[in-house]
Amino acid sequence: xxxxxxxxxxxxxxxxxxxxxxxxxxxxxxxxxxxxxxxxxxxxxxxxxxxxxxxxxxxxxxxxxxxxxxxxxxxxxxxxxxxxxxxxxxxxxxxxxxxxxxxxxxxxxxxx
Amino acid sequence: xxxxxxxxxxxxxxxxxxxxxxxxxxxxxxxxxxxxxxxxxxxxxxxxxxxxxxxxxxxxxxxxxxxxxxxxxxxxxxxxxxxxxxxxxxxxxxxxxxxxxxxxxxxxxxxxxxxxxxx
Numbered sequence: 001x002x003x004x005x006x007x008x009x010x011x012x013x014x015x016x017x018x019x020x021x022x023x024x025x026x027x028x029x030x031x032x033x034x035x036x037x038x039x040x041x042x043x044x045x046x047x048x049x050x051x052x053x054x055x056x057x058x059x060x061x062x063x064x065x066x067x068x069x070x071x072x073x074x075x076x077x078x079x080x081x082x083x084x085x086x087x088x089x090x091x092x093x094x095x096x097x098x099x100x101x102x103x104x105x106x107x108x109x110x111x112x
Numbered sequence: 113x114x115x116x117x118x119x120x121x122x123x124x125x126x127x128x129x130x131x132x133x134x135x136x137x138x139x140x141x142x143x144x145x146x147x148x149x150x151x152x153x154x155x156x157x158x159x160x161x162x163x164x165x166x167x168x169x170x171x172x173x174x175x176x177x178x179x180x181x182x183x184x185x186x187x188x189x190x191x192x193x194x195x196x197x198x199x200x201x202x203x204x205x206x207x208x209x210x211x212x213x214x215x216x217x218x219x220x221x222x223x224x225x226x227x228x229x230x231x
Contacts, residue, residue: 008152034219043116043202043222044155089154093218098168098209100220102154 008087010107019077019110023090023103028071032093034100035064035075039086047075047088077108085110114139116223118203124229127193133226135186135203143167143209144186145220146178147202155202155222161186162209193230200225 013019025033031052036044050057050064050073057064063076073090087107091100116137125131135144143162147155160168161180175197177189186203204220 032215032218036222041224043204043224044220045222046219049216049219098160098162099157100218105152105154 008105008107010109012109012111013080015080015082015110015112017080019075019080019084019108021075021077021088021106021108023073023075023106025071025073025090025092025103026101027092027094028068029095030092030101031095033064033066033073034091034093035062035073036089036091036102037084037086038089038105044089080108080110082110082112084108114221116203116205116221118201118223118226120226121224122227122229124231125190125193126231127195129193130189130191132190133188133201133203133228135188135223136184137205137221138184139205139221140183141205141207141221142183143206144180145204145206146176146186146188147204147222149200149202149225159188160209167209190228193228195230198228198230200227 034049035047037047038044048059048062048064050066055066061078065074087105089105090103119134145160146158148158149155157170158172159178164180175192179187202225203223206220207217
């Protein structure tokens with residue numbers, strides 16, 4: 001299940017399940033989005049990206065969906081494995097600005 | 113080489129000390145970044161260098177002083193820090209500084225970070 005509150009939102013799943021991590025972005029003009037994975041003691045690592053002229057992009061075991069109408073991104077992980085346990089951040093690229101803006105993050109816990 | 117290397121991995125310093133964090137990349141990236149990350153929070157941008165020139169300073173206190181000696185190196189000089197400055201400091205690089213284009217040139221490659229504790 002998912003819990004949201006004062007702590008980092010956490011999604012707990014069983015190994016082998018499919019996981020869906022959600023992200024609400026802030027600016028309707030954002031034209032590029034990236035998902036990062038951050039494991040404990042490491043820096044964020046690029047997973048997958050999507051341009052605003054697309055609504056779906058697939059990688060290996062991961063799919064990103066973009067709904068510009070409601071400014072929502074999701075990251076789907078198929079057949080989740082313990083090695084997928086990490087904090088996942090979405091980031092949006094704002095036209096005219098020279099930086100990525102990171103979302104608040106979601107912790108994914110995968111139990112065997 | 114597809115890595116960003118940060119040293120030291122851990123640093124403990126007193127409020128009167130002067131120390132430096134170092135970052136190196138050999139991917140030919142021309143934009144380099146410093147981020148600060150507190151526990152359970154997303155990375156917060158501090159500084160951006162583009163072609164060795166400071167391009168963005170996100171109103172960071174002057175006790176943090178960045179330096180970019182060449183296109184492969186980025187330093188963060190620390191002086192008179194406060195305990196609330198304790199955090200994970202992340203260095204990142206990208207092919208070039210994004211100007212809003214939807215391109216992988218904007219994708220950041222992060223180092224593993226330097227965990228700073230200020231006593």
